[in-house]
Amino acid sequence: MSPDSRHLLEVDQLSTTFATPHGLLPAVSEVSFTLQEDETIGIVGESGSGKTVLARTIMGLQPMTNIQVEGSVLINGFQVVGASDPEKRKHWGTDVAMVFQDPMTSLNPVMRIGKQIDETLRVRLGMSRQSAKARAIELLTLVGIPSSTERYDAFPGELSGGMRQRVVIATALACSPKLLLADEPTTGLDVTIQAQILNLLGELQQRLHMSVVLITHDLGVVATRTSRLIVMYAGRVVEIGETRDIFAHHRMPYTRALLDSSPRISNPSHTRLLAIPGRPPNLLNLPNGCSFAPRCSFATDQCHNERPPLTPSSEPGHSFACWNPLPISTRSEMS
Amino acid sequence: MIKYVARRVALLIGISFVISIGSFYLIHLLPGDPAVFILGTNDSPANRAILFKQLGLDRSIVTQYLIWIGHVLHGNLGISFISHNSVVSTIKAALPIDLEMIFLSQIVAFASAVPLAMRSARKPDGWLDRVLGAGSFTLLSVPPFIIIVLLVLFVSIKLGVANTGPASFVPLSQNFLVNLESLVLPSFTLSVGSFVVYYRVLRSDLIATLQEEFITMARSKGISARRIMWRHAFRPSSVALLGTAGVNIGGLLASGFVVQYLLAIPGLGYTLISAIDTSDYLLVQGIVLVVSVGVVFINFVFDFIINIVDPRISRE
Numbered sequence: 107m108s109p110d111s112r113h114l115l116e117v118d119q120l121s122t123t124f125a126t127p128h129g130l131l132p133a134v135s136e137v138s139f140t141l142q143e144d145e146t147i148g149i150v151g152e153s154g155s156g157k158t159v160l161a162r163t164i165m166g167l168q169p170m171t172n173i174q175v176e177g178s179v180l181i182n183g184f185q186v187v188g189a190s191d192p193e194k195r196k197h198w199g200t201d202v203a204m205v206f207q208d209p210m211t212s213l214n215p216v217m218r219i220g221k222q223i224d225e226t227l228r229v230r231l232g233m234s235r236q237s238a239k240a241r242a243i244e245l246l247t248l249v250g251i252p253s254s255t256e257r258y259d260a261f262p263g264e265l266s267g268g269m270r271q272r273v274v275i276a277t278a279l280a281c282s283p284k285l286l287l288a289d290e291p292t293t294g295l296d297v298t299i300q301a302q303i304l305n306l307l308g309e310l311q312q313r314l315h316m317s318v319v320l321i322t323h324d325l326g327v328v329a330t331r332t333s334r335l336i337v338m339y340a341g342r343v344v345e346i347g348e349t350r351d352i353f354a355h356h357r358m359p360y361t362r363a364l365l366d367s368s369p370r371i372s373n374p375s376h377t378r379l380l381a382i383p384g385r386p387p388n389l390l391n392l393p394n395g396c397s398f399a400p401r402c403s404f405a406t407d408q409c410h411n412e413r414p415p416l417t418p419s420s421e422p423g424h425s426f427a428c429w430n431p432l433p434i435s436t437r438s439e440m441s
Numbered sequence: 442m443i444k445y446v447a448r449r450v451a452l453l454i455g456i457s458f459v460i461s462i463g464s465f466y467l468i469h470l471l472p473g474d475p476a477v478f479i480l481g482t483n484d485s486p487a488n489r490a491i492l493f494k495q496l497g498l499d500r501s502i503v504t505q506y507l508i509w510i511g512h513v514l515h516g517n518l519g520i521s522f523i524s525h526n527s528v529v530s531t532i533k534a535a536l537p538i539d540l541e542m543i544f545l546s547q548i549v550a551f552a553s554a555v556p557l558a559m560r561s562a563r564k565p566d567g568w569l570d571r572v573l574g575a576g577s578f579t580l581l582s583v584p585p586f587i588i589i590v591l592l593v594l595f596v597s598i599k600l601g602v603a604n605t606g607p608a609s610f611v612p613l614s615q616n617f618l619v620n621l622e623s624l625v626l627p628s629f630t631l632s633v634g635s636f637v638v639y640y641r642v643l644r645s646d647l648i649a650t651l652q653e654e655f656i657t658m659a660r661s662k663g664i665s666a667r668r669i670m671w672r673h674a675f676r677p678s679s680v681a682l683l684g685t686a687g688v689n690i691g692g693l694l695a696s697g698f699v700v701q702y703l704l705a706i707p708g709l710g711y712t713l714i715s716a717i718d719t720s721d722y723l724l725v726q727g728i729v730l731v732v733s734v735g736v737v738f739i740n741f742v743f744d745f746i747i748n749i750v751d752p753r754i755s756r757e
Binding site: 198205208213214217261 | 526548653654655657658659660661662663665666668672673676677751752753
């Protein structure tokens with residue numbers, strides 16, 4: 107990162123803790139990263155690693171009750187942490203928008219899709235009824251919905267999952283946000299549609315000059331579409347760096363395990379995928395040391411007792427949290 | 442949608458047919474000879490036989506029903522043996538009073554239940570929600586005849602507000618304002634039960650809807666909490682509310698009877714009770730028919746509204 111490049115998003119020591127009936131649940135702990143204009147960063151991790159909570163905390167969408175947020179999130183200079191809903195509303199949609207995970211539940215089932223898009227335009231940008239409608243139809247065309255003028259009046263239930271996700275994207279893009287948080291935007295879709303949606307997002311990112319945070323559990327998704335990558339485990343960043351460095355020179359055994367568990371085209375067919383043994387830890391009862399230690403084959407006593415800090419690796423901007431990192435020479439089969 | 446409505450209309454006609462058989466048969470269940478009833482016990486058997494034939498009572502029951510339903514469909518429910526007035530004209534005079542009471546009560550009930558349910562749902566278990574929860578539950582357990590008696594006692598008698606007490610009813614055609622005054626307490630009484638039901642149904646549905654992902658997405662668009670409540674949460678939460686309202690409005694005819702009787706308001710309920718008192722069976726039959734078909738029709742209308750509100754229902 108050159109020092110004069112502008113940071114659109116600065117996340118600093120961000121922690122989100124839920125107060126549950128069973129105790130405090132640290133869903134996100136001490137996450138820090140920055141994002142420049144026009145950049146796409148990927149966040150990967152298993153289900154339950156805190157990716158969605160992180161995205162919602164960055165946007166400030168979490169409900170206020172039973173939740174404790176610490177640290178700082180600056181979006182285009184606006185401090186999200188501690189801001190009230192009316193303050194955040196001025197930035198939602200225009201500065202930052204979110205593409206939700208499940209297109210089957212994220213659209214209002216009893217509202218015509220066109221109305222869901224032009225509502226944003228009318229309320230946030232003060233557009234007239236006609237120009238908002240015209241713009242909404244434009245947006246539907248932009249995200250690749252055929253015969254968008256007729257589709258404007260459709261209810262979500264009349265569209266397929268892929269089409270609905272396009273509507274979700276169109277809604278998020280309505281006010282040309284500078285930052286787009288895409289929270290597993292293709293998880294609810296079948297594989298052929300997944301690629302279409304991801305390519306669409308990539309194309310739009312370049313055309314509209316957005317910064318994108320792409321959250322996924324699928325490393326294949328982020329490999330070619332992000333410049334940098336964050337690997338999360340149990341609510342913490344365990345490895346961060348340029349995407350190609352993470353794929354080629356990852357140091358954290360968890361990243362290796364994650365890579366080994368994804369299918370690759372380069373492998374011969376019928377290659378057995380390696381499942382990561384064990385389960386993600388119970389966040390209510392985290393181990394003292396490294397959260398991954400109970401599942402890690404390299405774990406030592408130190409790993410079990412002392413939490414590893416993020417340590418810089420040899421490449422610039424690449425850090426990992428591990429006491430017994432993989433040697434630098436380690437190359438994944440990918441490169 | 443058209444198919445759905447057509448199916449519903451067919452159902453409406455079918456149910457009305459069954460109701461008509463029921464209310465027709467009601468008269469036949471009554472003991473005694475109608476000729477004796479009309480002519481009195483002192484008339485000659487010959488005269489009775491003539492009347493029996495004139496009334497068509499010598500024909501089969503199916504024929505009798507067909508003749509009767511033919512008249513009903515032409516808007517003729519017969520002429521009362523007691524008052525010698527046409528049943529239809531008696532009902533026409535009484536029904537608007539019920540409709541007005543129900544209309545007023547529903548305006549009060551919806552206008553209070555909807556905003557309060559929204560307030561409650563915004564902060565479930567907040568102080569307002571707790572107060573309303575306890576208050577509505579208390580109100581639910583007070584029957585309308587107690588409410589109206591208490592209201593009359595305090596408002597009409599202790600506070601001395603004019604035109605609100607028993608027997609103060611003035612028809613709408615005579616004086617609009619006095620008519621309104623005379624219906625304030627009974628309409629309010631009817632609204633209490635509706636309010637409690639609507640508030641509780643809408644509150645719980647709103648709380649469920651507000652958890653939905655599409656509400657989070659609507660928030661992420663940066664629109665106001667008020668707009669989210671009205672434009673995004675209210676509509677998908679109002680299906681059960683509308684269904685309940687349909688059933689409830691039908692039921693209001695029944696609780697309306699009690700209130701009308703206590704305040705001597707000459708609506709359908711009051712007329713029905715008087716008709717039963719004087720054994721005016723044709724009038725009873727007419728009112729039962731009109732009320733039953735009315736209840737079915739109201740539910741039909743509400744089903745239709747639900748379909749417009751939630752297009753998912755007719756699509757399935």
